[in-house]
Amino acid sequence: MVRILLALLIGMSLGGLALAAEPVIPKAKGERCVEDSRTMRTSHMELLKHQRDLTLRAGVRGTKHALKDCLTCHAVPDAQGQPVGIEDQRHFCNVCHGYAAVRIDCFECHVSK
Amino acid sequence: MTGLSRRGLLLGGAALSLVLAPGLTLIAQARPAGRPASAAQRWGLLIDTAKCTADCTACVSACKTEMGLPDHGRPATDAQYLRKVSVGNPANGVERSVPVMCQHCAKPPCVDVCPTGASMKRADGVVLVDRHICIGCRYCMMACPYKARSFAHEAQSGQRPHNPRGKGTVEGCTLCVHRIDADRLPACVEACRAQGKGAMLFGDLHDPQSEIARALAAQPATRLRADLGLDPALRYRGI
Numbered sequence: 228m229v230r231i232l233l234a235l236l237i238g239m240s241l242g243g244l245a246l247a248a249e250p251v252i253p254k255a256k257g258e259r260c261v262e263d264s265r266t267m268r269t270s271h272m273e274l275l276k277h278q279r280d281l282t283l284r285a286g287v288r289g290t291k292h293a294l295k296d297c298l299t300c301h302a303v304p305d306a307q308g309q310p311v312g313i314e315d316q317r318h319f320c321n322v323c324h325g326y327a328a329v330r331i332d333c334f335e336c337h338v339s340k
Numbered sequence: 341m342t343g344l345s346r347r348g349l350l351l352g353g354a355a356l357s358l359v360l361a362p363g364l365t366l367i368a369q370a371r372p373a374g375r376p377a378s379a380a381q382r383w384g385l386l387i388d389t390a391k392c393t394a395d396c397t398a399c400v401s402a403c404k405t406e407m408g409l410p411d412h413g414r415p416a417t418d419a420q421y422l423r424k425v426s427v428g429n430p431a432n433g434v435e436r437s438v439p440v441m442c443q444h445c446a447k448p449p450c451v452d453v454c455p456t457g458a459s460m461k462r463a464d465g466v467v468l469v470d471r472h473i474c475i476g477c478r479y480c481m482m483a484c485p486y487k488a489r490s491f492a493h494e495a496q497s498g499q500r501p502h503n504p505r506g507k508g509t510v511e512g513c514t515l516c517v518h519r520i521d522a523d524r525l526p527a528c529v530e531a532c533r534a535q536g537k538g539a540m541l542f543g544d545l546h547d548p549q550s551e552i553a554r555a556l557a558a559q560p561a562t563r564l565r566a567d568l569g570l571d572p573a574l575r576y577r578g579i
Contacts, residue, residue: 281376283470286462288521289373295501336471336506338499 250326253319257300261291271297275333294337302340313339370523382446382465383515384545384573385529386552386561387439391539394437399540400424402531403441406516408500419490419505421513422528427579436579439528439540442467442488442513443564443572450480450489459510465545465573466515476508485565486572488512515573545573 260267262274278292301319302310311318313334316325320339324331333339371377403409403422412418422441428434448467450459458474461467469480469489481489489512496506502518505511516526524530525542532540543552561575 279472283468283472284460284462286371286377286464286466286517286521287374288371336496336499336504336509338501338504 250322252322253301253303253317255300255319256302260300261296294333298340310340371521377462377464377466377521379463379465380546382545382573383444383520384465384543384552384575385515385526386541386543386555386575386577388539388541388577389436389438390578391537392437392439393537394424394426394435396437396536397424398531398534398536399439399528402527403513406500406527407503407514408498408505410496410498412494417491417493419492419511421488421490421511438576438579440486440488440564441528441574442484442515443486443570443574444513444515446571446573447569449483449485449570453479453483455479462517466517466520467512468514468517469510469512471504471506471509471511474509476510478510480510485568485570 262270267274274292275294275297278290278294281287281290282293298310298319303315303317303319305311305315305317313321313331315321318339320331320333400420400422404411404420407421409419409421422439425438425440427436427438444465444467446465448459448461450467451461453459455477456473456475458470458472459467459480460470476491478491481487481491489510491510492505492507494507499505503514516524516528519526525533529540529542532538541552541555543550545553545556547553548557556575559577561577562579563570563572563575
């Protein structure tokens with residue numbers, strides 16, 4: 228009896244896991260990202276933070292880790308072909324951040340498309 | 341300026357100046373990619389209030405459009421980086437309309453009072469708010485004798501990409517750093533030339549050959565509240 232219950236429970240939890248499918252990353256426009264995927268996945272926030280201080284405080288322009296460039300390359304178009312904003316679940320940043328339930332503050336100030 | 345050697349600075353300065361012909365040198369203003377702003381330059385503005393008329397608001401409108409400042413119909417709290425102030429001399433009845441914005445002081449009191457280091461001065465003298473670390477305390481707004489800063493009270497949307505701005509942070513004139521860094525004139529100066537009376541002159545105060553430095557050498561100009569000793573980068577004539 229206990230075995231049957233356990234099997235049922237395991238089956239249900241696996242079913243639950245299967246429902247929360249991994250996010251499907253929208254394709255970017257460019258050929259290559261500024262860094263390899265592994266670095267971007269783990270360190271994109273560090274790169275952006277470093278870049279923001281460099282640009283705003285030191286006045287360095289034209290470097291490769293700019294949020295504006297990320298948004299241009301990773302724009303997700305809507306039905307009309309216009310890029311979607313952060314309020315849309317299809318937004319590039321939202322796809323993973325929604326899945327991981329991590330809130331991003333960037334777009335409180337920065338425009339998201 | 342930290343981390344930049346004297347040698348590097350001199351080399352940078354040499355690379356920036358482009359010799360066109362003997363005796364004629366054009367200072368290329370746009371920095372190459374990857375180079376920080378340098379203290380070799382100090383950006384400033386000379387405003388001739390005798391040319392500026394009260395009915396013209398070309399600079400104010402251009403600023404609002406360029407920086408994406410919305411109009412909520414609440415002039416007391418709506419963000420304004422640049423405003424026209426009417427001044428008059430009751431003794432002789434002379435009246436002037438004066439564009440007033442951040443004066444980009446060499447000794448900015450807003451930077452002195454900021455508890456987080458968000459209020460800052462760039463190496464080339466442009467005074468900015470680092471909104472990443474601004475906590476919205478508004479000490480800088482109280483410290484500024486020119487009333488040059490605003491506070492974003494509302495959640496924002498549709499900002500311009502070059503001017504991110506959000507609720508709960510202080511903001512002000514950036515002297516259009518995004519334009520200066522790309523070798524363009526600030527939006528107000530451009531509008532004043534195109535639609536206004538050509539009362540604004542922008543340039544490098546540290547370069548003796550620049551138009552603004554030569555104009556200031558030829559004829560003196562005043563600083564607003566010069567008695568405070570803040571050494572603003574904005575100079576005025578006719579007041």
